[in-house]
Amino acid sequence: MSSRTAPISQPITIRRAVARDAKRLTRLVRGSGAYQGKYAAAVAGYRVGPDYIEAHRAFVAVGADEHEGRILGFYSLVLAPPELDLLFVADEAQGRGIGRLLVAHMRSEARAAGLDRLKVVSHLPAEDFYHRVGAVRTGTALANPPAVPWDRPEFEFRISSE
Secondary structure (H helix, E strand, C coil): CCCCCCCCCCCEEEEECCHHHHHHHHHHHHCCHHHCHHHHHHCCCCCCCHHHHHHCEEEEEEECCCCCCEEEEEEEEECCCCEEEEEEECHHHCCCCHHHHHHHHHHHHHHHCCCCEEEEECCHHHHHHHHHCCCEEEEEECCECCCECCCEEEEEEECCCC
16 A cells, blocks of 8 residues: 555644744645645745634644644635635645544534635646535636636535534
């Protein structure tokens, strides 16, 4: 079994992102394998700044392995209007359930904030992931050149009150 598909073997902690995480989150976004080739321009100048982290509910998944405190992924929940704005898992950590953990955490945060649903505009390569974690396709976000010159699938998470 390759490390890419190995299940999580070390504890993962999800904590609120802090300003000092900004550079690492920016590197995670810009270095994402899902944004190579024709998609590279969408994240080339992207920055997750301390101001963004302060303004939104951003959370990081941190591994407790030999890379103590290494950020394996993160998400950002925007409350108004309700939207999962960012969700990234480090390339080398994909396929290990970290994305699912982040989505479960996001659902819990959304429920605690009183949300019953939230939108996600997905990157094309992430479409299958969102289906697998329970998001429902609701439409298409049209291209917005030059930043995003392609249409993207739009999903909705329905948040139960449990």
